[in-house]
Amino acid sequence: MIEIKNIKKSFGGTPVLKGVSATFEAGKCNLIIGKSGSGKTVTLKCMVGLLEPDEGYILFDGRNITEMAFTERKEVRKEIGMLFQGTALFDSLSVEENIKFPLDMFTKMSVEEKKERVNFCLERVNLPNTNKKYPGELSGGMKKRVGIARAIVMNPKYLFCDEPNSGLDPKTSIVIDELIKEITEEYNITTVVNTHDMNSVMGIGDKVVFLHQGLKYWEGTHKEILKITDGELFDFIFASDFLKDLRLRAHFDDK
Amino acid sequence: MYRAFSKPEKAAMYWKETFRQAAGIGVGSLPIIALVSTFIGAVSAVQFAYQFSSLNLVPMWWIGSVVRKAMILELAPTISALLLAGKVGSNIASELGTMRISEQIDAYEIMGVNTPAYLVGPKIAAAIFVVPMLVIIAVFLGILGGWGAGVGGHFYTTAEYFKGVTDGFKSYDVVVMMVKSLLFGFIISSVSCYYGFTVTGGAVEIGESSTKAVVYSSIVVVIVNFVVAFLLL
Numbered sequence: 001m002i003e004i005k006n007i008k009k010s011f012g013g014t015p016v017l018k019g020v021s022a023t024f025e026a027g028k029c030n031l032i033i034g035k036s037g038s039g040k041t042v043t044l045k046c047m048v049g050l051l052e053p054d055e056g057y058i059l060f061d062g063r064n065i066t067e068m069a070f071t072e073r074k075e076v077r078k079e080i081g082m083l084f085q086g087t088a089l090f091d092s093l094s095v096e097e098n099i100k101f102p103l104d105m106f107t108k109m110s111v112e113e114k115k116e117r118v119n120f121c122l123e124r125v126n127l128p129n130t131n132k133k134y135p136g137e138l139s140g141g142m143k144k145r146v147g148i149a150r151a152i153v154m155n156p157k158y159l160f161c162d163e164p165n166s167g168l169d170p171k172t173s174i175v176i177d178e179l180i181k182e183i184t185e186e187y188n189i190t191t192v193v194n195t196h197d198m199n200s201v202m203g204i205g206d207k208v209v210f211l212h213q214g215l216k217y218w219e220g221t222h223k224e225i226l227k228i229t230d231g232e233l234f235d236f237i238f239a240s241d242f243l244k245d246l247r248l249r250a251h252f253d254d255k
Numbered sequence: 256m257y258r259a260f261s262k263p264e265k266a267a268m269y270w271k272e273t274f275r276q277a278a279g280i281g282v283g284s285l286p287i288i289a290l291v292s293t294f295i296g297a298v299s300a301v302q303f304a305y306q307f308s309s310l311n312l313v314p315m316w317w318i319g320s321v322v323r324k325a326m327i328l329e330l331a332p333t334i335s336a337l338l339l340a341g342k343v344g345s346n347i348a349s350e351l352g353t354m355r356i357s358e359q360i361d362a363y364e365i366m367g368v369n370t371p372a373y374l375v376g377p378k379i380a381a382a383i384f385v386v387p388m389l390v391i392i393a394v395f396l397g398i399l400g401g402w403g404a405g406v407g408g409h410f411y412t413t414a415e416y417f418k419g420v421t422d423g424f425k426s427y428d429v430v431v432m433m434v435k436s437l438l439f440g441f442i443i444s445s446v447s448c449y450y451g452f453t454v455t456g457g458a459v460e461i462g463e464s465s466t467k468a469v470v471y472s473s474i475v476v477v478i479v480n481f482v483v484a485f486l487l488l
Binding site: 070075080160 | 268353361364365367
């Protein structure tokens, strides 16, 4: 379980997070949603330690990483896998080398064991026989899958995904969402996904945290979210007239 | 900077990266260093021959001695360093800058890699190792360039030139050259790494950081060149 308590973060005097507290459940797919500029990415970056919060603390199964020294934090980071918005694959390395990198750096596995592990991860994300390709030769969806393979290669306890569907077509988005959901359940990982895609919310969100203007506005399940009738969350979910219309029709059909 | 020299997670990975960087800096820069140093040696010989012949007071074989001294003490280390600041400095800054903007450095951080140590340390180590070697090659090629130009222009014979090259040779000059080369290697790599590693923004900022890396490395090189010459000569 990951807990964030009263996280505050400002940039150049402009507050971005104004005291966010939330709990992300173990073995579940937890979603952070919100409009652009609501503080989703900053929250995620504070959680993984890429940004230092000005106030508040973050607990990974009771371990407060905000008070840890660099060497202690490194150990926690080895339990974290992350899928970046732009995938952040290493351009100069092949797919195999990208996935193998953490194994090379942190394990004493033999060459054969590493190869086996890389192939297993690639097969898990449905990308077999792409070992020798370079990131520049892959499509957006394939890059995301390689990103996921790299994120899970060290058997992480925690998986963070920053906008996993950005730049993908709706069908590929669903494939990536399903993959994240399957991996979360299969390996009992605590997953935190940062998104503004409502398909993801309804498809994979075991728990949803809605951020608005740097504050936690709402917290609940994806089923509860449909019962919202007004306010900022309602505007966010039913942002398009098409969806509002669809909801109204469903409402009258129920009656 | 402190984290760049902290204990590596796995020494073998750092060695591999250091050799990769060394190969990139060394092999990649060798043609331009070879070309420029050969012509610098050649043009030095021609200029000295022009001045010596107009004076008519000093023997022409001295040109070998002057070219050797100028190449070892000044031209090879400084010209090589300025060339490397342009080629290697901009390369390092833009590579790290692109990695920063595309979140590749963040990806290393998340894995638990000490990014300054892994991305900066090997580059500095490689430059400190490779720049002196390139300077030594530049000295030899510069002297050969002087020989080719002088003999081709009938200013002196091969025997006269190499008499001058070997006459009054001081090993201390080589020590000064090596001190300069090591310092220049450190300056070029560390200044460029700093500007690359600290980029924020996008493509425009990467270009700006690349330019700053070249300009500031070059400025620091010429200042340190003077300081070393002042202190050691």
